[in-house]
Amino acid sequence: MxxxxxxxxxxxxxxxxxxxxxxxxxxxxxxxxxxxxxxxxxxxxxxxxxxxxxxxxxxxxxxxxxxxxxxxxxxxxxxxxxxxxxxxxxxxxxxxxxxxxxxxxxxxxxxxxxxxxxxxxxxxxxxxxxxxxxxxxxxxxxxxxxxxxxxxxxxxxxxxxxxxxxxxxxxxxxxxxxxxxxxxxxxxxxxxxxxxxxxxxxxxxxxxxxxxxxxxxxxxxxxxxxxxxxxxxxxxxxxxxxxxxxxxxxxxxxxxKQRPYLGIGPSAHSFNGESRQYNVAHNTKYIQAIEKGKIPCTVEVLSRADRVNEYLLTGLRTQWGCDINELTTLAETDFELLRRTELEELCQRGWLRFNNHKLTLTEAGKLFADRVAAELFVS
Missing domain, CATH: 3.80.30.20 (tm_1862 like domain)
Known part of the structure; x- marks a missing residue:
């Protein structure tokens, strides 16, 4: 952890x-x-x-x-x-x-x-x-x-x-x-x-x-x-x-890699696999809440789409890329079939590579990482 x-x-x-x-x-x-x-x-x-x-x-x-x-x-x-x-x-x-x-x-x-x-x-x-x-x-x-x-x-x-x-x-x-x-x-x-x-x-x-x-x-x-x-x-x-x-x-x-982590302190974020929480970004409010034994945070339960999109946004930035089987698990449907048109267009554009069940950015695609991820987002 x-x-x-x-x-x-x-x-x-x-x-x-x-x-x-x-x-x-x-x-x-x-x-x-x-x-x-x-x-x-x-x-x-x-x-x-x-x-x-x-x-x-x-x-x-x-x-x-x-x-x-x-x-x-x-x-x-x-x-x-x-x-x-x-x-x-x-x-x-x-x-x-x-x-x-x-x-x-x-x-x-x-x-x-x-x-x-x-x-x-x-x-x-x-x-x-x-x-x-x-x-x-x-x-x-x-x-x-x-x-x-x-x-x-x-x-x-x-x-x-x-x-x-x-x-x-x-x-x-x-x-x-x-x-x-x-x-x-x-x-x-x-x-x-x-x-x-x-x-x-x-x-x-x-x-x-x-x-x-x-x-x-x-x-x-x-x-x-x-x-x-x-x-x-x-x-x-x-x-x-x-x-x-x-x-x-x-x-x-x-x-x-979407591993669970705990963030401590004002403005810190945490992720436990199911939800994210965000501590208040204010030192005085943070101290006062903690002194009362309360965590001053906002909790966001991640939807199916949230988990898919976060994995795309972070995973595509790395050399490990995104595993198409993991995307299918998170999306609860065949991701390759769901986003076939977008995948083909991004590969043809020279921004995305799809080999051995892995999606990775090309050298050209690294300049447009967030855009590539956004084009593959699910709702």
């Missing part, structure tokens, strides 16, 4: 981010107490109490103190057994991983006591791009933190990058990829810059102060990404995720 914990705090707001977080840390102690209480309240949500992966995301989990991490992990171990080889991931910003000049490894040694995988949000090694996105770290800190993470004993590292940022050429993106590859990290995640309503970029776009990424420009950078990483031995096991063989993210893969 799989456990996600949302840490809804950040030093500052990135201009592209629409995740739930607060830049005020006043409620952090009370929030950590509430997270621990929710772990207790939700202990029987999953089919078993044995965890194969734990993921601390956010927000910025690297803002947690050693005492707060200890409190969380002691609570988890009280209510769950954790597999000896469990993948335990923490998302971190580069600036949080750097100790004082007298002991640069101090924060990383602290984290090493609790987690065995770091996901470092670098986004770019180009200083002007970092400033434009309002990232809290510098390009130099991005480089240094990866080097120090290796020194601290973190072999299981992944770094996040963002592409599609407007520029005169693709040279800066090529340089970001070259820098990332120079570290020889086993996993790289890369996401296209998207402009979401309510973000700083979204508000700037409304006022004509910011231009959304050009689709063709972003598609060219995506192609560069795939070709460059593939040439260096990385497998694109999900559209935005690339790993050296054997280093795929086990926790995130559980989402794409």
């Amino acid at each position: 799989h456990l996600y914990i949302h840490i809804p705090f950040c030093k500052q707001a990135c201009h592209y981010c629409d995740f739930h977080f607060s830049t005020s840390l006043i409620q952090k102690p009370a929030l950590v107490d509430a997270l621990c209480r929710e772990v207790e309240l939700q202990a029987d949500y999953l089919p078993t109490r044995h965890l194969e992966t734990i993921y601390l995301g956010g927000g910025t989990p690297s803002l947690l103190t050693e005492a707060e991490l200890n409190q969380l992990f002691e609570t988890m171990h009280r209510h769950y057994t954790v597999a000896p080889d469990a993948e335990i991931t923490l998302e971190a910003n580069p600036d949080d991983l750097l100790g004082p000049p007298s002991d640069r490894l101090q924060p990383l040694r602290r984290l090493r006591k609790f987690v065995n995988r770091l996901s470092i949000g670098i986004q770019s090694f180009h200083e002007p791009h970092l400033r434009m996105m309002n990232r809290a770290h510098s390009a130099d800190e991005a480089v240094t933190c990866v080097q120090l993470a290796r020194e601290a004993g973190f072999d299981n590292l992944t770094i996040d990058l963002i592409y599609g940022i407007s520029a005169d050429s693709h040279d800066l993106w090529a340089a970001d990829l070259a820098k990332a590859l120079a570290f020889r990290v086993p996993h790289i995640s890369a996401y296209c810059l998207t402009i979401e309503p309510g973000t700083v970029f979204g508000n700037w776009q409304k006022k004509g102060r910011f231009q959304a990424p050009d689709d063709e420009f972003a598609a060219e950078q995506f192609t560069m990404l795939v070709q460059t990483l593939r040439s260096r031995g990385y497998e694109q096991y999900e559209i935005s995720n690339f790993a050296q063989p054997g280093w795929e993210a086990r926790h995130n893969s559980s989402y794409w």
Whole structure:
């Protein structure tokens, strides 16, 4: 089983981010107490109490103190057994991983006591791009933190990058990829810059102060990404995720494979195979409800169509694709017969491949993943 914990705090707001977080840390102690209480309240949500992966995301989990991490992990171990080889991931910003000049490894040694995988949000090694996105770290800190993470004993590292940022050429993106590859990290995640309503970029776009990424420009950078990483031995096991063989993210893969997971914290989602639930995205409301012993969530019982469509939406993004027999089971009817016309058209268009009872996207189809899935949706 799989456990996600949302840490809804950040030093500052990135201009592209629409995740739930607060830049005020006043409620952090009370929030950590509430997270621990929710772990207790939700202990029987999953089919078993044995965890194969734990993921601390956010927000910025690297803002947690050693005492707060200890409190969380002691609570988890009280209510769950954790597999000896469990993948335990923490998302971190580069600036949080750097100790004082007298002991640069101090924060990383602290984290090493609790987690065995770091996901470092670098986004770019180009200083002007970092400033434009309002990232809290510098390009130099991005480089240094990866080097120090290796020194601290973190072999299981992944770094996040963002592409599609407007520029005169693709040279800066090529340089970001070259820098990332120079570290020889086993996993790289890369996401296209998207402009979401309510973000700083979204508000700037409304006022004509910011231009959304050009689709063709972003598609060219995506192609560069795939070709460059593939040439260096990385497998694109999900559209935005690339790993050296054997280093795929086990926790995130559980989402794409529709495995049950529990999400703890404000705005966290959970899935038990039959329904999804969504915690309230408000720190104060979350804390107040948990203190009363209530889970502040909305529960959505999944219909037959929901389960088919979710499997299509997530499965087609991966190298494993969607099993036609599983789709038939979920749809309670012959899926191939039901969607024969759409399947044939998508294959003829060169976006979809149908072999050995598996539906997978072609290279061209990866640029239209959501559209392909939507054309196969059932109602």
